[in-house]
Amino acid sequence: MPSLTSQPEPVRARSSEAAAPEMCWQGEIKAAIRDAEALCQQLDLPPETISAAASGASQFPVFVPPAYLARIKPGDPADPLLRQVLPLAEEGNPVAGFTVDPVDDAAAEQAPGLLHKYQGRVLLITTGVCAVHCRYCFRRHYPYETAPHSDAAWDVALDAIVADESIHEVILSGGDPLMLVDSRLEMLVDRIEKIAHVKRLRIHTRLPIMVPSRITDFLMGLLSRERLKSVVVLHANHAQELDDEVAAACQKLQSVGVVLLNQAVLLRGVNDSVEAQCDLSERLIELSITPYYLHQLDRVSGAAHFEVPIEEGKRIVTEMRQRLPGYLVPRYAIEQPGEASKTILL
Numbered sequence: 001m002p003s004l005t006s007q008p009e010p011v012r013a014r015s016s017e018a019a020a021p022e023m024c025w026q027g028e029i030k031a032a033i034r035d036a037e038a039l040c041q042q043l044d045l046p047p048e049t050i051s052a053a054a055s056g057a058s059q060f061p062v063f064v065p066p067a068y069l070a071r072i073k074p075g076d077p078a079d080p081l082l083r084q085v086l087p088l089a090e091e092g093n094p095v096a097g098f099t100v101d102p103v104d105d106a107a108a109e110q111a112p113g114l115l116h117k118y119q120g121r122v123l124l125i126t127t128g129v130c131a132v133h134c135r136y137c138f139r140r141h142y143p144y145e146t147a148p149h150s151d152a153a154w155d156v157a158l159d160a161i162v163a164d165e166s167i168h169e170v171i172l173s174g175g176d177p178l179m180l181v182d183s184r185l186e187m188l189v190d191r192i193e194k195i196a197h198v199k200r201l202r203i204h205t206r207l208p209i210m211v212p213s214r215i216t217d218f219l220m221g222l223l224s225r226e227r228l229k230s231v232v233v234l235h236a237n238h239a240q241e242l243d244d245e246v247a248a249a250c251q252k253l254q255s256v257g258v259v260l261l262n263q264a265v266l267l268r269g270v271n272d273s274v275e276a277q278c279d280l281s282e283r284l285i286e287l288s289i290t291p292y293y294l295h296q297l298d299r300v301s302g303a304a305h306f307e308v309p310i311e312e313g314k315r316i317v318t319e320m321r322q323r324l325p326g327y328l329v330p331r332y333a334i335e336q337p338g339e340a341s342k343t344i345l346l
């Protein structure tokens with residue numbers, strides 16, 4: 001068929017795609033909102049929220065990636081996704097019982113970046129960086145500068161894992177481990193895979209939700225290593241976080257055999273109702289994700305306004321158990337410093 005242009009058809013198709021390239025995951029991080037005022041303006045929030053948000057943000061800056069922002073309903077200060085990321089003036093008020101290290105991470109630090117609290121499992125603080133700043137973060141005051149910042153700085157932590165044959169699972173945490181550049185992540189997975197007594201690699205991350213494009217072919221390759229079973233524990237608190245883009249990212253992970261679980265935090269004004277919790281569980285199972293934990297809020301300073309009393313949490317979970325199959329009811333748990341495991345409340 002004669003062509004009116006000298007360009008063959010496929011090249012034209014490709015170059016028109018290149019004119020509007022999909023953002024790579026680092027591009028999405030660069031495009032994140034980092035300013036309370038910009039967040040309020042983009043979402044058409046009433047002017048009085050701006051000054052409150054700015055004062056809250058002075059302690060812990062705003063950080064909201066575009067994919068998550070797009071799921072927030074504009075003009076609604078009570079939106080459950082907005083509540084997780086919008087600073088409030090209350091964050092600056094000291095509240096008795098709320099401290100900077102509520103779970104006593106400091107006592108569990110066995111080597112720089114290595115927390116060993118529970119039998120058979122260790123947790124690596126791989127980075128201080130996240131794709132979103134959750135206002136209730138229990139590590140919002142964590143001294144991340146003490147964690148390793150170079151490949152060589154990981155030697156002490158990894159040698160400690162080599163030396164302890166009781167360790168069968170290594171949990172990459174942070175911060176968010178999927179914020180690491182691929183080369184650093186690969187270095188850690190390579191070294192962990194070589195430790196014969198480690199059977200499982202677990203990743204605690206919000207990236208598939210916050211920046212779904214992070215689930216690249218390279219990452220899927222890393223998580224489908226033959227010798228290590230990979231488990232990814234997501235953190236979604238509300239069904240509205242789990243749109244089709246997130247579903248596609250999860251499906252990619254599952255296509256290479258990664259087990260997907262979810263942990264949520266029980267949060268006032270976000271998911272403190274039987275309906276919200278049931279909707280979350282129903283949406284998770286649509287995506288083949290098992291609800292794992294529902295955490296009682298860790299009492300970190302700045303987050304007191306998110307707390308739901310344990311008795312109320314127990315009522316919610318009891319009613320979930322009446323409405324849902326058992327496998328859709330997460331374990332309602334609290335972390336108590338010094339205990340040999342997380343404590344199951346119900």
Ligand SMILES: *Cc1c(COP(=O)(O)O)cnc(C)c1O
Pocket residue numbers: 108115116117118121122123171341342
């Ligand atoms: C929560 C946690 C774990 C994992 O506990 P599981 O009950 O196995 O999910 C491991 N190490 C630390 C330090 C933790 O806080």
